Amino acid sequence: MKRHLVLGTVVLLGLGGYASDLFAEDQEALKAFATVQKVFQSPRCQNCHIPGDSPLQFDAGIPHAMNVVRGMDGKGAAGLPCATCHAESNPPASYGPHAPPGAPHCCLPPAAHKMAWIGLPSDKLCAMIKDRASNGDRDFAALLKHVSEDKLVLWGWNPGAGRAPVPVPHDIFVAQFKLWADAGGPCPVAQM
Numbered sequence: 001m002k003r004h005l006v007l008g009t010v011v012l013l014g015l016g017g018y019a020s021d022l023f024a025e026d027q028e029a030l031k032a033f034a035t036v037q038k039v040f041q042s043p044r045c046q047n048c049h050i051p052g053d054s055p056l057q058f059d060a061g062i063p064h065a066m067n068v069v070r071g072m073d074g075k076g077a078a079g080l081p082c083a084t085c086h087a088e089s090n091p092p093a094s095y096g097p098h099a100p101p102g103a104p105h106c107c108l109p110p111a112a113h114k115m116a117w118i119g120l121p122s123d124k125l126c127a128m129i130k131d132r133a134s135n136g137d138r139d140f141a142a143l144l145k146h147v148s149e150d151k152l153v154l155w156g157w158n159p160g161a162g163r164a165p166v167p168v169p170h171d172i173f174v175a176q177f178k179l180w181a182d183a184g185g186p187c188p189v190a191q192m
């Protein structure tokens with residue numbers, strides 16, 4: 001029994017060494033992905049990328065007040081669309097904190113593909129970002145364009161009074177996303 005354990009350990013160590021040689025060139029890309037994950041799973045992004053039907057709010061990610069729900073198309077319930085309160089841009093700073101933030105094409109991904117990544121471990125988050133069946137059929141070029149230019153993404157760096165912006169500068173995020181994508185989008189190995 002003990003000998004098996006020892007043998008098993010030797011084999012595992014050997015495999016580990018082999019794997020780290022094989023994937024050495026991915027190390028930089030995996031490091032870049034760690035920055036991508038930090039952004040995607042920051043409150044300003046993940047509050048909308050959720051499996052449930054109520055958007056979340058605040059850094060603590062509590063369900064949105066007033067029983068607001070996604071609706072089929074992500075634009076809210078028929079009786080209370082998001083646009084009732086959310087405009088195309090943030091209200092002026094003079095409104096103070098707790099004013100509804102605004103961004104063009106607001107709201108949640110549609111119910112049919114929720115693009116939910118809140119709380120996913122890194123390997124699953126990585127797989128989901130690349131999966132064209134769940135990411136709105138975007139290849140790496142389209143994803144890079146989305147994270148570079150999409151107005152809703154950019155809102156994360158200009159979220160309105162009283163909300164902290166995404167904790168990584170936008171240009172660094174985009175550069176790290178590109179580095180990861182250019183390497184073919186390698187994913188971290190599942191954590192046990």
Ligand code: HEC
Nearest residue numbers: 040044045048107108109115129134135136146152153156
């Ligand atoms: C107000 C809600 C909201 C916020 C906040 C938000 N998103 Fe999204 N996101 C959406 C919607 C809606 C779509 C679907 C848009 C489409 O298909 O064109 C989407 C789609 C995406 C996609 C493409 C789909 C996928 O699974 O890859 C990416 C990438 C993305 N968002 C990244 C971000 C990042 C990064 C942030 C934060 C900086 C963010 N989003 C903040 C609502 C939001």
Ligand code: HEC
Nearest residue numbers: 047055057058068069070076081082085098099100107108
């Ligand atoms: C009745 C008005 C109202 C409706 C309808 C409404 N919201 Fe809001 N929303 C607000 C207000 C007010 C805030 C700001 C709350 C605060 O900061 O105290 C807010 C904040 C938010 C935030 C910021 C969350 C964060 O990161 O802290 C998001 C995202 C959001 N709403 C999405 C939505 C979506 C998506 C819908 C439709 C499905 C929607 N809201 C419908 C009033 C509304």
